[in-house]
Amino acid sequence: MPSRPESPPPADPPATPHPPRRRTVTTRTEVGVGVELRYETPHIVVLTIDSPPSNAFTWESRQSMLRALDVIEADDNIRAVVITGTGRAFTSGANLREDQALTDEQLADYIGEFSGMLNRIEALRMPVVAAINGATVGGGLEFALACDIRLASSEAFFVAAGVNVGLIVSFWRLPRVVGLGPAKEIILTGSRYTAEQAMRWGLVTEVYEPEALLPAALAKAQRIATRAPLSVEAAKSAVTRAFELSFDQGQALQTKKFVEMYRTEDHKEALRAFFEKRDGVYARR
Template sequence: MQNKSWAFINLEREGPLAILTIENPPVNVLTDGVLNELDLAIEAALSVEDVRAIILKASGEKAFVAGADIGQFPTLTKQTGIELVEKGKKIFDRLADARVPVICAINSLALGAGLELALACDIRVAEEGSKLGLPETGLGILPGYSGTQRLSRLVGPGKAKELVLTGELLSAKEAYETGLVERVVPNGESFAEAKSIAEKIVAKGPVAIANAKKAIDRGFEMTLEEGQKLETQLFSELCETEDMQEGVKAFKEKRNPVFQGK
């Protein structure tokens, strides 16, 4: 995969890592154009077989993503409202359902659609000065890019209701304590931390990583019994892979494994 740049999105390749950077100053609002290019960039990153993790970040210091384009809201009808949120959901779902882990580096404000984008990622790293929240009810609407659904699954329905209904913003520390982000780092270090996490992931068996992600994501929506059956199935699929043989062999030989994703 070669590096690619659009008007608002930059896609870089560093070994097995694909790095997506949103560049729509001053606060990286998710306009229709940004969403279109984000969709193209995700597709391009996932089309490369040996990409094993994606890092999502944003340029500038004012905001990770400050939200959606509010200017489009006054003219919305029921039908165009459906079309608007379904488009965003489709793009965010593509990120959430990616075969590889997606790590989000939050460097400042993650509000509204910006937080919903972060929620579609697997792991979130936030800098100490970040603020996170879903303030949509203050505009007379609600989070429409799966925010009500992903947030409640991440932090529980009670906390999700508190955050959505009040529109309250959380500090990075509060977001960590709530379970909204996985790590908090000093300002300016979110990308380096996200990259460190990604490098640990890509050192593991890629087929095992993909199946483990499936087991957690799909099993979360199942009963315990159903989830256990899924886990058994996904485990069994790994038993005949070359990666498993290499992993065991490397362990016995006390060396680092060289996985091929097979």
């Protein structure tokens, strides 16, 4: 009797293709000397202050920052901004060597331009995350205070240096962030404070090892960028105004903005995304 043919060996199961890895392609936009503008994703930009050794703002780097803000304000796709510095400094603010020969009128214009730059950062429609990598001194402290969320490296330190050089700085924003008592100590002594002390006062919300700081700031920005942008922007604007409003004004604004957001397509998409456990796809309407 002929032998029974052997059954062919079972075929290997088809290989399951690995999903392609999502790569982040960063692109740079030229804005000038002393400031780098980099798109980390279509929704997140990183501004790096690069004017060593202290990252002080010269006239040229102030113009570069203003051009960078022009780019950011004009791009509706941007949902979060990260600002950091190079080397061992975040920023020391304005370059004091530039203002020594100015007349009173020129000095007022000089300070007005620097303050206007900070006001534009604070007024950006999207949240700004400061990744404070090092020395934050004088006008640099004011720069950090103009940002919405402040994270710090364990090597960062903070000095309201005005009284150390016979000047005055940070008296308006700082008390609103840390309270009157800590603000008076920081401003009146001109002392140097560590990142840990800054966190205890609420000047920064988190402290990281140096190598973990920028990834943490980008993760924070990514979290923000996946929320409904219209509501994020409305919330930022309302919270920024909180100390300027009476209780009744605050309640009226909250009700007005709630109704506006409730009627948006983005609100409906946010609900769908929540129940479907996915990121929303928002149309800004």
